Amino acid sequence: MLRSSTRILSLRSLSVASSSAFLLLEKQSSFNFDQTLLRFLRNLSVPLVSQSITTGDSRPALCSLRFDHTMASQSEPKSVYDFTVKDARGNDVDLSTYKGKVLLIVNVASQCGLTNSNYTELTQLYQKYKDQGLEILAFPCNQFGSQEPGTNEQIVEFACTRFKAEYPIFDKVDVNGNNAAPLYKFLKSSKGGIFGDNIKWNFSKFLVDKDGNVVDRYAPTTSPLSIEKDVKKLLGIA
Structure with a gap:
């Protein structure tokens, strides 16, 4: 009305x-x-x-x-490939460059209780499948307990030095609220959580197939290695 x-x-x-x-x-x-x-x-x-x-x-x-x-x-994206995001240096990255890849998109933090286990397993998963078509896209976010307070440069140095992260780490973003990154609005609308669409904490994970479709969503407490079978399925690995 x-x-x-x-x-x-x-x-x-x-x-x-x-x-x-x-x-x-x-x-x-x-x-x-x-x-x-x-x-x-x-x-x-x-x-x-x-x-x-x-x-x-x-x-x-x-x-x-x-x-x-x-x-x-532009207002009605059909897949992850319709988005452009900023890398850690502020440069535009067209996600269509990842066409044909299986993507694991994660909101990361450096001072969370889940940081060590998630970063360690993300690195292991990436090392195992990067040559077979897996790409991990990490988006720092400071919305949960202010546990990602550093600059982009500090965040990248932390992940790459301590956890040997070789996958791309992007510009710090909001994942919830009015200022949430458009990519995250799309991810949440594609796969809602058990208790609503909002991201609940650091290290929520979205799995995207080779066509840019969001096929699954995992809770922050779901370890990266525990979803290995889902990654292999999308990669076409027996």
Whole structure:
């Protein structure tokens, strides 16, 4: 239900020839947006400039649709490959460069009780399967107990020196909240957790297949080596 004289509703999921639309509804009282009407708009195959829509009480609401193919395609990513992230030096990294790889995406921290075991096993897993198509993408995050307070340079030095990490470590990000990295919003929407979509702690893990699809999610306490069989399956290793 929409109230007030002017409301703007973004219809991000419209499947039309042009791909982004904004619905401007002008009405002095409540407006019940009928689901049949919504399905009709989704199935439109031609752009609309303006159209009057009749509400339940026979009072018209003005509908103005504006289309922008680029905006919609960017706002509705289909796979991990649709994202660009920052590396530890602030450079853009297009994740499409990992096409054909099996990805294990992990939010890491340097001062967590899970740090030693996870970093150790991540290194072991990577060393074992990196030549067979596995890539580990590590994203530092300081949202859980402030356990990743260092700079990107300090984080990389810690992981590479102490745990011999050879896989890429990216720019520090938020994984929850309004400022969560777009990649993590996508990961969470693709595979929700048992107690909701939010990441619960450091070292949550997402497994991505060779087509960029998120196929599994593991809790922070799930050790990297315990998911070896899932990695091998996606790699096509007997």
